Amino acid sequence: MSTSTPLAAEPVKLTKSALTAERPTWCPGCGDYSVLAAYYKILEKRQLPHEKIVTLAGIGCSSRFPYFVNSHGAHYIHGRSIPLATGVSLARPDLNVFVFGGDGDGFSIGGNHLEHGARKNVNLTYVIMDNSVYGMTKKQTSPTSPVGFKTKTDPTGSMDRPVNAVKKLLSAGATFIARAHASQINHMTQMIERAMDHEGFSVVHVLSDCSEFFPDAYTSANPRKGGEYKIIEEKLWDQTPEDELRHDFTDETAAYRLADHPFPGLFGVFYQVERATKNDLEDMWIDSVRTKMAHCSDLEILQQTFDRMK
Amino acid sequence: MNTPQTTSSSPVPTPVAGRADLRPQHIHDAVIRLAGNSQDGIQSVGGFLARLAGRSAQDVMTYMTIPSTISGGPSIFQVRIGSGEVLSAGDEADFLVAFHQHSYDTHIRALKEGGVLLYDSDNVQPNLDDKRFVYVGVQITSLTIEALGGTAKDKGKNIFVLGLLAAIFNFDAEKLKTLIRERFGKKDASLADTALIAFQAGYSYPVDNLLADRYHFEKVHKEGARAQITMDGNQAIAFGLIAAGVRYGAAYPITPWTSVMEILRAELPKYGGLFVQTEDELAAVSMALGFSYSGNLAVTGSSGPGISLKTEAIGWATMAEIPLLVVNVQRGGPSTGLPTNVEQSDLYQAIYSGHGDSPRVVLAAASVEDCFYVVLEAARIARKYSTPVFILSDSSLSTRIEAFDEPDLKNLVQISKPDLTPRPEGFKPYPLDKITQHAPPGTPMLDGKYPVLTGLEHDETGHPTGNPALHMKMTAKRREKLQKLAAELPLPEIHGDPEGDTLLVGWGSTFGPIREAVNRLRKAGSSVSAIHLRHVHPLPDGLDAIFARFRRVIVVELNDSGLYGFGQLATVLRARYCDPKIQSLTKTDGLSFLVREIVDGVSK
Ligand SMILES: Cc1ncc(C[n+]2csc(CCOP(=O)(O)OP(=O)(O)O)c2C)c(N)n1
Ligand code: SF4
Ligand SMILES: [Mg+2]
Numbered sequence: 001m002s003t004s005t006p007l008a009a010e011p012v013k014l015t016k017s018a019l020t021a022e023r024p025t026w027c028p029g030c031g032d033y034s035v036l037a038a039y040y041k042i043l044e045k046r047q048l049p050h051e052k053i054v055t056l057a058g059i060g061c062s063s064r065f066p067y068f069v070n071s072h073g074a075h076y077i078h079g080r081s082i083p084l085a086t087g088v089s090l091a092r093p094d095l096n097v098f099v100f101g102g103d104g105d106g107f108s109i110g111g112n113h114l115e116h117g118a119r120k121n122v123n124l125t126y127v128i129m130d131n132s133v134y135g136m137t138k139k140q141t142s143p144t145s146p147v148g149f150k151t152k153t154d155p156t157g158s159m160d161r162p163v164n165a166v167k168k169l170l171s172a173g174a175t176f177i178a179r180a181h182a183s184q185i186n187h188m189t190q191m192i193e194r195a196m197d198h199e200g201f202s203v204v205h206v207l208s209d210c211s212e213f214f215p216d217a218y219t220s221a222n223p224r225k226g227g228e229y230k231i232i233e234e235k236l237w238d239q240t241p242e243d244e245l246r247h248d249f250t251d252e253t254a255a256y257r258l259a260d261h262p263f264p265g266l267f268g269v270f271y272q273v274e275r276a277t278k279n280d281l282e283d284m285w286i287d288s289v290r291t292k293m294a295h296c297s298d299l300e301i302l303q304q305t306f307d308r309m310k
Numbered sequence: 311m312n313t314p315q316t317t318s319s320s321p322v323p324t325p326v327a328g329r330a331d332l333r334p335q336h337i338h339d340a341v342i343r344l345a346g347n348s349q350d351g352i353q354s355v356g357g358f359l360a361r362l363a364g365r366s367a368q369d370v371m372t373y374m375t376i377p378s379t380i381s382g383g384p385s386i387f388q389v390r391i392g393s394g395e396v397l398s399a400g401d402e403a404d405f406l407v408a409f410h411q412h413s414y415d416t417h418i419r420a421l422k423e424g425g426v427l428l429y430d431s432d433n434v435q436p437n438l439d440d441k442r443f444v445y446v447g448v449q450i451t452s453l454t455i456e457a458l459g460g461t462a463k464d465k466g467k468n469i470f471v472l473g474l475l476a477a478i479f480n481f482d483a484e485k486l487k488t489l490i491r492e493r494f495g496k497k498d499a500s501l502a503d504t505a506l507i508a509f510q511a512g513y514s515y516p517v518d519n520l521l522a523d524r525y526h527f528e529k530v531h532k533e534g535a536r537a538q539i540t541m542d543g544n545q546a547i548a549f550g551l552i553a554a555g556v557r558y559g560a561a562y563p564i565t566p567w568t569s570v571m572e573i574l575r576a577e578l579p580k581y582g583g584l585f586v587q588t589e590d591e592l593a594a595v596s597m598a599l600g601f602s603y604s605g606n607l608a609v610t611g612s613s614g615p616g617i618s619l620k621t622e623a624i625g626w627a628t629m630a631e632i633p634l635l636v637v638n639v640q641r642g643g644p645s646t647g648l649p650t651n652v653e654q655s656d657l658y659q660a661i662y663s664g665h666g667d668s669p670r671v672v673l674a675a676a677s678v679e680d681c682f683y684v685v686l687e688a689a690r691i692a693r694k695y696s697t698p699v700f701i702l703s704d705s706s707l708s709t710r711i712e713a714f715d716e717p718d719l720k721n722l723v724q725i726s727k728p729d730l731t732p733r734p735e736g737f738k739p740y741p742l743d744k745i746t747q748h749a750p751p752g753t754p755m756l757d758g759k760y761p762v763l764t765g766l767e768h769d770e771t772g773h774p775t776g777n778p779a780l781h782m783k784m785t786a787k788r789r790e791k792l793q794k795l796a797a798e799l800p801l802p803e804i805h806g807d808p809e810g811d812t813l814l815v816g817w818g819s820t821f822g823p824i825r826e827a828v829n830r831l832r833k834a835g836s837s838v839s840a841i842h843l844r845h846v847h848p849l850p851d852g853l854d855a856i857f858a859r860f861r862r863v864i865v866v867e868l869n870d871s872g873l874y875g876f877g878q879l880a881t882v883l884r885a886r887y888c889d890p891k892i893q894s895l896t897k898t899d900g901l902s903f904l905v906r907e908i909v910d911g912v913s914k
Contacts, residue, residue, distance in 0.1 A: 018758060022773065050760070054751045066762045067774065072751035073762040074603055075774075076596070077626050083560075083593035087600020087608070088751065090584060091558055092728075095604075095751050113596075116589040282584055289579040299723045301580050302552055306716060309539045310365060 014047050016040045021070040029215075031182035031208030032062050032129055035100070038189040039069065039127075042196065054095050056085045058110060060102035061136045062129035062208065079109030082117040082126065089124045090279055096196070097123070103130040107143040107163045118172035120278040121200045127192060128203065129182070130165065131210035132217045139213040146263065149214070165205040166259035166270050170252060176202035177255070177271040181221045182209065184229055187267065194269065200277045207264065221264040232258060232268030338393040338528045341400035342475070345417040346409030348385035351468035356387035357711060358472055358489055363391045364540035364713030365485055368527060371678075371822070372711040373399030373902075384412060393528045397822035397829075399710070401904040407471055408434050409450070418443075426521070428474065430467070446520045448474065457511035458504060466508035473512020479525045483513055536715040543678045543707030547637060548573035550685030551609055553717070555724035556635065557583030558601035559609035560594040565649045566705040567613045567639040574609075591619035595636070599623060602632050603763065605728025605750030607693055611637030611701075614656055615646060618663070624698050625664040626765040628788060631739075631746040633692035633699075635685070640704040640818075642900050651900030652706040654818050655869040657878040660700040661847045667785050669792045671695070672847035674702040676821035679714035681707060684844060686722060693726075695791050696746045702846070704868075706819045706902045732756050738770040739763060742783055745791050792848050799850035806832060806839030809859035812912060814840040816866045817879055820903055824866055827908035838912060846879065854887050866895045866908055 012018070019040050026032050043053060053071040057063035059078035066073035072095075076084050081099050089097045106114055106128045117124075133151065134140040140153040144165065148157040169177045176198040180188035188206060195202035207218045220227040235246040247254060247270075255271040293301055342359070344352040356372055363370035373388040390400045402422040408414040408429040414436055421427060423442045431447035438445060454467040469490070476483050490509060495502040517524075541549070548570050551559070557578060561571040574585040588594040594610045601608035610620065617638050627634045640656045642648025660672040673688050675681040681703055688699040733749045735757035740746055749761060759771070766774040767781050775781075804813075806828055816824040821842050831838040841856060843849070857863050865880035871894055876884060880894040895911040897903070 012758075021760075021762075050758075051752055051754045055762075067764075070758070071760050072749075072753070073760070074630070075762060075764040075766065076599075077622055077765060080592055080596040080623065083588060083596035084600040084603070086586075086593075087558070087560065087597040087602075088604045089600075090586070090597075091601045091604040091606050092752060112589055113593055116593065282579075282586075286579040286582060286584065290582060293580050298552075298555075298581050298725060299719055302549065302723060303719055305549065305577070306539055306719065309541050309545075310537050310716070 012050070014044060014050055016044055018050065019043055019070050020068075022067055024068045025064060026061060027212045029209075029211030030061070030135075031131065031206075031210070032065070034182040034185050034188065035062075035127060035129055035206055035208055036065065036068055038185055038192055039098070041189055042193050043071075046193075046196075048096055052095050054088055054097050056081050056088070056097065056099045058101045058105040059136070060105045060134070061210070062100060062102040062131075063105055065100035079105050079111075080113060081105065082110060082113040082122075085124050085126075086117060086120070086122045086278075089122050090282060093123075093279060093283075097125070098196075099124060099126040101126075101128060102135070103128065103132060103142045103144045103163075104134050107165065107168070111143070111168075114168070115172045118169060118174035118201045118203070121173065121175050121275050123200055123277045123279045124202070125192070125195045125198075126201070126203045127195075128165070128205050129208040130205060131208055131214055132162075133210050133214040135210045135213055164259060166265075167256060169203055169205075170255055170259065170271060173201075173275075174203050174271070175200035175273050175275050176269070177205070178203070178269045179205045179207070179265065179267045181207045181218055181229060181264075181267060183218075183222050183224065184267070187229075187231065191269070194272075198272060200275060218264050221267070227264070230261075230266050232266050232270065234269060336526050336528050339390070339396070340392075340405060340479070340525070340527075341388065341390045341403045342405040342407070343386055343388040343403035343417060343420060344407045344409075344471070345384070345386045345413035346407075346468075348383055350385070350409050351465075352385060352387045352407075352409070354493070355468045355472045355475075356389045358486060358493075359389045359391065359475070359481075360711040360713065361489055361540045362481060362486055363389075364538040365489075366482065366527075367538055368393055368713070369396040370540070370711070370713040371396040371399055373706075384416065386413075386417065391527065397826040398905055399902070401906050407475075408436075409467070410434065428471075428478075444521070446517070448515060448517075448520075450474075453511060453515070454508055457507055466504060469505045469508040470512035473509040474515055474517060475512075476509075477513050477515065477517050477524065478521060479527070536718075538713040539716045540711055540713045541678065542569075542709055542711050543675065543681045543703055544569040544639065544709075545573060546678050546681035547611075547639075547675075547685055547701070547703060548577065550682040551635070551689070552577060552581060553682070553719065553723050554686045554689035555726035556607055556609050556689060557581055557726075558585070558598070558606045559611075560586040560588050560597035560601070561611050562588055562591045562594050562616060564613045564616045566641055566708040567611050567616070567637065569708070570611055570637060570639065591616040592623065595620035595623040595634075598634060599627055599632055602627075602634050603748075603750065605730070605752070607633050607635065607689060607726065609635040609637060611635075611639065613639050613641045613649075613705075614643045614659070617656065617659060621663045625666060625668050627698040628664070628668045628670070629666075629765045629767075630763040631696045631788070632748070632763065633696050635688055635692055635699055635701060637701045637703065639708045640702060642898075648900045650705060652704050652819065652902055653869060653898065653900060654702075654704060654820070654867050655878065655898075656702065657817070657846065657867075657869070657882070660702055661882065667789070669789050670847055671697060671699040671792060671795065672702065673699065673844055674818040674846050675707060676818065676842055676844065677714075678707055678710055678712035680821075680844070682717060686724075687844075689724070691795060694745070695795055696748065697791065702818055704819050728752065730754075737761075739772045740768060740770045740784070740787070742770055742787055745794075796845075796848035797851050799845045799848070801850050801852050801856065802841040802843055804839050804841055804856065807837065808839070808856075810837035810839055811861045812836070812838045813857065813860035813863045814838065814866055814908070814912065815843065815863055815879070815883070816840065817843045817846050818867075820866055820868065823903040823905050823908055826905045827912065830905060830909055831912060836913070843879070847882070849883075849886060853883075854889070857887065857889060857892070861891070863889070863892045864895050864912060865892060866903065866911070868898070868903065869896055870898050871896045
């Protein structure tokens with residue numbers, strides 16, 4: 001077995017066609033196509049080594065994402081993609097770990113994992129494709145469904161208060177939190193790219209319409225349909241009076257306040273801070289322990305331990 | 311005490327401080343039960359004795375129960391020391407140390423007729439009219455306080471008792487003092503000094519006045535004997551994993567699994583590895599799968615309730631064909647069940663839990679020593695067959711300390727790194743004509759086609775499909791690799807004659823008691839043999855040929871006889887061989903089999 005990464009035959013330019021795998025099985029008009037397009041665009045722009053890209057997902061329409069990307073990947077079980085991705089990220093710092101999934105996958109069945117992945121600040125990028133409905137299972141209520149939305153499991157309209165994604169992520173401790181709408185492909189691409197550049201648990205909450213079961217969920221955020229796409233203005237630190245009103249994305253309280261903006265909410269970066277990642281903290285611990293071991297071989301270390309048990 | 315020469319064990323006539331004149335001086339086996347409260351530190355006395363025996367090349371096996379209450383409450387530690395092969399913790403004690411009245415009241419019935427009761431006469435008033443035992447009363451509490459001075463109170467009476475026992479059994483006091491220094495000196499030298507004073511006070515106590523004999527363990531000289539290692543079953547699992555080259559894992563705490571993860575959390579960084587405590591068991595198995603997927607065979611583990619939670623993800627590992635080690639340190643079930651008792655009732659869960667046709671590899675550890683080796687084999691199988699492998703242990707093995715021959719680490723330790731060599735054109739993650747071996751992320755794919763591993767049914771490239779023919783082929787692929795494994799598994803060794811009347815079949819921690827029962831039955835003239843299954847699923851090919859040579863086959867296991875009258879392994883064997891002579895001997899009292907219970911069960 002090899003220990004180092006051998007070179008591929010020759011470095012080939014990563015093109016959209018090299019990244020394209022099978023044809024997406026999404027319905028025509030599904031917002032998820034745009035997210036896929038943005039992902040291709042970023043990978044193509046950034047020219048990451050092809051074999052170092054890992055695309056992971058749980059279960060749902062959105063979670064079929066890895067099949068449509070020609071990269072190492074895994075299509076895991078419903079709601080558990082974050083701990084799976086955590087394992088990959090912690091063991092393999094050489095890889096770029098991307099996770100995709102839906103609102104049910106991320107906020108409902110996987111809600112606890114989202115919480116703890118964020119708290120631990122695991123180094124990965126997570127794109128939550130929120131359509132406010134369960135698409136895959138054909139129109140049941142999701143944790144982000146608005147009150148009153150009629151589904152097959154709430155025929156008279158959803159009655160439970162929807163999750164506020166940004167507030168949930170803030171309280172959990174995510175260190176990069178942004179929002180975008182899939183119809184605003186340039187802005188969304190910027191957000192995902194910034195998430196990718198962030199060291200730590202970076203999340204982009206992307207509103208991605210389900211053309212089949214909730215087609216006009218986010219019309220109010222789509223300028224082409226008469227809505228308004230309100231982008232957060234970030235502080236430029238230019239000492240101008242206008243700057244006073246702009247958002248300091250390191251200010252958690254301010255981020256909470258922005259997160260309270262009425263539906264469909266604001267778009268852009270709500271929050272970004274540097275905090276030691278789980279990856280760094282574990283590495284530091286490993287390094288300090290390894291130093292004490294004076295670079296003994298595995299056999300020697302185990303033998304020493306056994307000698308103490310004699 | 312089992313003695314080479316036969317001695318009568320008629321009631322001791324002397325009342326107070328009865329003289330143990332009947333006891334032989336040279337013994338080769340002794341069962342000592344320490345009974346007190348959990349804060350009395352009897353666990354550590356037991357631990358010292360176990361380690362001493364290990365360092366003296368005596369075989370040792372200890373038995374421990376801890377109350378399920380967090381602190382306080384009655385607790386016992388039973389240590390059996392032998393110069394020969396020690397197979398079980400012993401049905402009855404030769405020697406009972408009672409710290410409190412309740413210790414005496416509860417455990418006097420565990421003392422053998424003719425056995426010695428050593429009691430703290432400050433706290434215990436035994437019924438001296440009961441002439442079956444030898445009574446040795448020592449003011450353990452006040453003598454300890456006297457020796458240590460007022461501030462220490464009676465803390466240290468456990469070490470005082472250790473000194474007493476050392477005197478009575480002629481243990482090597484110098485070795486014990488070294489152990490005490492090693493144990494306490496690390497934190498604080500004055501702690502070690504205090505402990506040594508308590509030890510010396512006990513050791514120099516004039517027990518001769520109360521007990522005629524001091525005992526000697528017969529020396530055994532093993533030719534070319536390896537040094538002895540002393541550890542409990544959970545340590546053996548943890549260090550077995552390290553020896554197997556497992557460097558990553560994740561879990562959530564639960565009794566009696568927890569100490570495995572505690573050890574790995576502290577140890578793996580030394581090897582550049584990592585063990586993560588997760589938010590729950592679903593995350594634990596998922597993270598372990600993330601580690602495995604990344605090219606590093608990983609471990610997760612738990613006990614019954616936690617294993618139940620991991621089930622869906624383990625099914626994914628079967629379908630996606632990812633190697634993974636799943637340790638279940640079994641306790642009593644169902645539900646929260648009996649958290650600190652022993653049961654072998656998770657065998658069905660290990661073999662069958664999860665939806666769909668999902669063939670499983672299940673191995674079971676027979677002893678503390680075997681915990682170490684079973685893990686090595688599990689890792690080999692997981693890697694070779696790219697599949698999840700269950701390792702079953704149980705609460706009796708997890709807390710039991712045994713001394714065993716030091717493993718030959720030089721020849722056992724495995725180093726394993728992700729194999730990132732570029733894969734040639736035409737690489738398929740799920741080839742129908744080969745056993746899957748994945749290309750972990752980071753591996754360049756020379757034909758430019760990158761694999762996506764999946765829990766959906768798939769074709770050879772991993773492309774999802776509902777094609778009926780492919781589902782049939784892929785189901786067969788996942789099954790056939792385990793059939794291949796079954797064909798290469800060794801048959802278990804037969805203990806006793808290769809043919810005869812009765813064959814006992816066991817798995818897991820019942821190994822020792824079954825073997826001792828067979829020895830006892832054979833000595834009494836019965837035609838009884840035994841086999842012990844390490845490979846519980848798949849079963850090795852050819853067991854039927856062994857069964858054919860016996861009139862009846864009795865499967866001995868710690869679980870319920872079920873709706874149809876058979877325990878869990880018995881049911882599996884009956885389904886496999888359709889052989890009506892396969893019978894069942896089970897029990898569900900939450901305790902390990904006593905040798906007597908097996909002897910009686912077989913003799914019925
Ligand atoms: C354990 C488990 N429970 C339920 C399901 C069924 N299921 C599949 S996808 C899904 C909901 C997906 O919704 P979401 O995550 O919002 O993804 P979308 O399809 O809307 O993109 C459900 C309930 C499952 N696959 N696994
Ligand atoms: S059902 Fe909705 S979410 Fe699923 S593919 Fe169709 S449009 Fe997209
Ligand atoms: Mg959804």
